[in-house]
Amino acid sequence: MTGSGFRVLLPVAAMLARGASRPERRRRPLLVGCSALATFFLLGAVNQLLIRGTTVTQWAGLVSEEDLRPGTALGLALLVVPVLALLHQAGRVTQAARERRLAALRLAGATPGDVRLLGAVEAVRAGTAGAVIGSLGYVAAQRIAMAVLHVHDTGRYAVPLWPIPLVVAVVVAAAVVTSLRVSRRVVVSPVRVTRRASRPAPAAVTLILLPLGVLVMVVGGQTQDVDKVGVPLFYLGGALTAVGVAAGAGRLILASARLAGRWARTPETLLAARALEADPRAASRTMAVVGLVVAGGTGSAVIEWDVLQQAAVDHAGVDLFWLVSIGSTWLGLLFALLVAVTALVVHQAEVLLEDGRSTAALAAAGVPVAALRRTALRRTIIAATPVCAAAALATAVGMAAGLYTSASWGLAAWMAARALLMVAVAIASASAVTLVSNRFLTRAAAPDRLRAE
Amino acid sequence: MSTPQILLALLAERPKHGYELKREHDQRLPGAKPLPYGQVYSTLARLERDGFVAVADVVQEGGPERTLYRLTSDGSERLRTWLAETEPPAPYVGAALFARVIMALVAGGDARAALDRQRAAHLERMRELNRAKTVPGASAAEVLAAEFALYHLDADLRWMELAVRRLTDLTEEMSR
Amino acid sequence: MSPLLRASGVSKAFGRTRALRDASVTIGAGEVVAVSGPSGAGKSTLLHCLAGILVPDAGEVHYGATRLDELDENARTRLRREAFGIVFQFGGLVPELTAAENVAVPLMFGGLSRAKAAEAAREWLERLGAGDCAPLRPGELSGGQVQRVAVARALAHGPEVVFADEPTGALDSVAGEEVLGSLLAEARGRGTAVVLVTHDNRVAAYADREIVVRDGVAAESPAVTR
Incomplete structure (x- = not known):
């Protein structure tokens, strides 16, 4: 079908969609859902930036005040990050099966370009569906919210129509780019599908951003000229730290897996550690988001401390503005954690679908399924612990030392407690999700996986 | 079999006498029937008559006289031609087996049971060959000879497996 | 020879496909038995039932004095780990x-x-x-080396029976016979029984005895008369 273009490709894409396996069909709603969520948050962010003027309100300052809206927009845009991670993870889940099918297409005469185009067509379908749902959802949700809250000046706040197509286009483009990234390896050869890219292990250099970010935050906080230099430096440091958590996650997991592998006394730990050691990047994609949630949760503790101290000094209750703002932050973090944890389930499924045969062989050789469950759990703990701990530590040090010249013991205790709490919550939810996703494991260990393909 | 050509090939190395030729024949082709002494001399006589070999020397070392034969240029030519020819791809042991299976059907016998018995007999022989092959100190020639027989027996077995699957078609055709 | 493993009247279906019908086989202690037959005949299903990986729909599987088909998953898993060893076509x-x-x-x-x-x-x-091969990962090994490692894994805990499902199926004949040779030499040396599923007659000829599976029906091969 070389060069025959869309006239042939579209029917082929439809045929592929109909012939998809069960996990592949389950992937599609996930892709649509992710695109919808990304559209929703991006529209929210754009909406914030387009509102003009300030209205003084009791609690809605994050939206109604001119100076605060960029921050709100940034927060909403940041929520797209976990969604994108999930989108990428969803794209990977049935990769092995897809690659085999696409390789068969290559044998049947499709060019690498054709195959890439097919992937893109599928991504456009799912991405467009999701983006349209997300846009409709946002407009409807905003109307309902304004009606419920009795907002008079709806014209000022409602999102105008013209940015919607732009946001839709951005989301569809992101979906296509993700799909192309995932299917990069398919096009290599029609006869052989490379199972695992032999990418080099994440380098130690990737860790450098994390301490650098903390340092910049601290310097920013200690600077005399607060408004001109201090605050921008502080934000730069924060951004560097966040990027550092995401970039360094792979290396942190690798180090932790090597350590666990060296000292493993049980076969479960050994299996878990070696699996992570062989492919730390796969786990790092989801764990980076979990780490960012931990960082966000730890960072917001400083502001909460400040608010609580102020309330204590004023002998008044906490201001409604703060309650709403902190509440929204927590909601956002919770949402990000949920998405990250969903990505973890998908990742778990991917791992088991890919290595199904050796899992089934282990089960056949007499390794109890309960032991395989423990292996999955340990894998999660070995990966989550260093990333969450590093994120919590970096944020706690950067925020506390950055914002306050005189650190009090109370603040230190508050920060430490919050950091520990965040790490515990993150690891606990990741572990819980691993246990829930053991359904895949039971299926992967079933003897019918032993049959040769 | 191609005894004349085999003798020509054995003489290619250097002149040899009759007993030497017999011994080397049996050693190099361990799976084949041992060459009778008389046949060596009758064959050599015919080869000499046709000008393919010639007497090189007659030696006597204590025992009886021994005639050493050597290859003539005609003989070398003949050997080269033989080696350049291909063996006609003919059915091997299968011929007798084939007849037996078809006749079992014609005569209304239980062909399937016959095939199963034959399979068991074949496998038994293959086990013997496997043992011979894996005996410590087996020579390369012995291993190759065993392998030769093993592969042919395997081919018989595969044909028989096919026959079992085609048995219904075959029975219908026969009873028509 | 005392029967070590005995299946009687074993049937197993996958959906509407009847993979095994009323199969009865006996494996003696230390015996090497080939299970042969055309592909898709139910050889692997018979092996999985004998090894306690699958539970038959009907019939009984005895391992010594134990009814394998009546044990729960945990007990069968323990038995597989302690008494059985398993080698697969692609190493696993x-x-x-x-x-x-x-x-x-x-x-x-x-x-x-x-x-x-x-x-x-x-x-x-x-x-x-x-x-x-010890420090290398499976991806760095040849097919024959992978199977050697798989054989070592199946034998290391000193099992009573080793089940081998087309252990040489992915190898060329020289490498295949080397792997098979070392498996059988070790097994025979320590009196371990071997159940060898194969569609290759040359591999089947390494066994002491043959069970032929055709269309889900298992049959002992007839005694050789000469």
Whole structure:
């Protein structure tokens, strides 16, 4: 079908969609859902930036005040990050099966370009569906919210129509780019599908951003000229730290897996550690988001401390503005954690679908399924612990030392407690999700996986 | 079999006498029937008559006289031609087996049971060959000879497996 | 020979496909038995039923005095780990573990310490002529080496029976016979029974006896008369 273009490709894409396996069909709603969520948050962010003027309100300052809206927009845009991670993870889940099918297409005469185009067509379908749902959802949700809250000046706040197509286009483009990234390896050869890219292990250099970010935050906080230099430096440091958590996650997991592998006394730990050691990047994609949630949760503790101290000094209750703002932050973090944890389930499924045969062989050789469950759990703990701990530590040090010249013991205790709490919550939810996703494991260990393909 | 050509090939190395030729024949082709002494001399006589070999020397070392034969240029030519020819791809042991299976059907016998018995007999022989092959100190020639027989027996077995699957078609055709 | 493993009237269906119908076989202690037959005839299903990986729909499977088909999953798993060893066509090794670790991990699941398991694994790889493979991962090994490691893994805990499902199916005949030769030499040396599923007559001829499976029906091959 070389060069025959869309006239042939579209029917082929439809045929592929109909012939998809069960996990592949389950992937599609996930892709649509992710695109919808990304559209929703991006529209929210754009909406914030387009509102003009300030209205003084009791609690809605994050939206109604001119100076605060960029921050709100940034927060909403940041929520797209976990969604994108999930989108990428969803794209990977049935990769092995897809690659085999696409390789068969290559044998049947499709060019690498054709195959890439097919992937893109599928991504456009799912991405467009999701983006349209997300846009409709946002407009409807905003109307309902304004009606419920009795907002008079709806014209000022409602999102105008013209940015919607732009946001839709951005989301569809992101979906296509993700799909192309995932299917990069398919096009290599029609006869052989490379199972695992032999990418080099994440380098130690990737860790450098994390301490650098903390340092910049601290310097920013200690600077005399607060408004001109201090605050921008502080934000730069924060951004560097966040990027550092995401970039360094792979290396942190690798180090932790090597350590666990060296000292493993049980076969479960050994299996878990070696699996992570062989492919730390796969786990790092989801764990980076979990780490960012931990960082966000730890960072917001400083502001909460400040608010609580102020309330204590004023002998008044906490201001409604703060309650709403902190509440929204927590909601956002919770949402990000949920998405990250969903990505973890998908990742778990991917791992088991890919290595199904050796899992089934282990089960056949007499390794109890309960032991395989423990292996999955340990894998999660070995990966989550260093990333969450590093994120919590970096944020706690950067925020506390950055914002306050005189650190009090109370603040230190508050920060430490919050950091520990965040790490515990993150690891606990990741572990819980691993246990829930053991359904895949039971299926992967079933003897019918032993049959040769 | 191609005894004349085999003798020509054995003489290619250097002149040899009759007993030497017999011994080397049996050693190099361990799976084949041992060459009778008389046949060596009758064959050599015919080869000499046709000008393919010639007497090189007659030696006597204590025992009886021994005639050493050597290859003539005609003989070398003949050997080269033989080696350049291909063996006609003919059915091997299968011929007798084939007849037996078809006749079992014609005569209304239980062909399937016959095939199963034959399979068991074949496998038994293959086990013997496997043992011979894996005996410590087996020579390369012995291993190759065993392998030769093993592969042919395997081919018989595969044909028989096919026959079992085609048995219904075959029975219908026969009873028509 | 005392029967070590006995199946009687075993049937197993997958959906509407009847993979095995009323199969009855007996395996003696230390015996090497080939299970042969055309592909798709139910050989692997018979093996999985005998090894306690699958529970038959009907019939009984006895291992010594134990009714395998009446044990629960945990008990069967323990039995597989302690008394059986299994070799698959494509090794079934864990790709992330080194060859030595692949042999050691089942031993560790059996309660051996990591150091002892690692030592035993190295010894077994040496015996099977795969000592050089110990620090390598399956992706770095040839097909024959992978199967040697798989054989070491199946034998290391001293099983009563080794089940081998087309162990040489992915190898050329020379490499295949080498692997098979070392498996059978070790098994015969320590009186381990071997159930060898194969569609290759040359492999079947390494066994003491043959069971032919055709269309889900198993039959002992008839006695040889000459």
